[in-house]
Amino acid sequence: MDTLDRILGEWERERPDLDVSALAVIGRLSRYADLVQARLDAVFAEHGLQSWEFDVLSALRRAGSPYELTPGELDRALLITSGTTTHRVQRLESRGFVTRRRDEDDRRVVRVRLTDAGRAAHEVAHEAHAENETRILSGLSEGEREELLSGLTALGRVLGDTVETERA
Template sequence: MKHQSNQRQRDAVDAILEQWRIERPDLDASPMGPIGRIKRCAMLLEQRLESGFAPFDLNLWEFDMLATLRRAGAPYRLSPTELFSALMVTSGTMTHRLKRLETRELVERVPNEQDARSMLVQLTRKGLALINRAVEGHVENERLVLSALPADALASLDEHLSMLLQALEAAAGHSGSPHAS
């Protein structure tokens, strides 16, 4: 394990790595550093994102679904299969979530003009207005979160995370998904 730089404060993962260094000096636990930090960042980011959605009476999955429909462009509709594939959830989960958003009148099912046997999911006017407001708040929330990093560090982090994501997706047999909100 590399020695900690004097330029940064110790974090929770440093304490975990130190415990492993003491308990298992024979084990190079250094891979736990980046993975542990990514996992902790993801957990803390999810909490920050959820709190940013609260003023819009949305949670993370609701935002993701509405944002996915919004990004699809006018008329803001997709098939349920396209939705659950983009959001990486099961069809059963998608059915439950669609019902909840339909009850809130944020989405509606409309006939598929290309296939009379199927329906499409479409944003309602209310859903479109809500996601347009919520995405502005979301981007500002993300900007605030990322303001802790200098621009050059942020650009480097983004580049390196992209490389890691590509490697993980290739290993899992996935192509790039437009899921990120």
């Protein structure tokens, strides 16, 4: 029995007329997302990063050489608003992890580029992050991991999570 089982039992007792069976899945997704995030954040903190900093550095690193994106491309890569992107880029720039420069062909366009210091910070943190993710899932058998992935992928499909949705 876990926390959600207890909560479901309480709802069954208090509101037997209400179907709360979806809470068994949705509640666990929410609770486990928080538990996983806490474990991810702990490793990022060991490397002097917050999760959002790691996310921005990762988006730039994934872009490939020269490891730069426009703020709009960062918005889409991180699924955040332009105001949030501006704030995050400013914070990372103050740490020396990114620079901003005007595009040579179109001076109206700004490009955010990963610096050598940002890339070095990301590389070390990324290795630890990958090990941490593996550790988080290590208690699951290969079959359980495949079932979990299949179920989560199906849920994403039902929720409309596609590359086209991401672009919109």
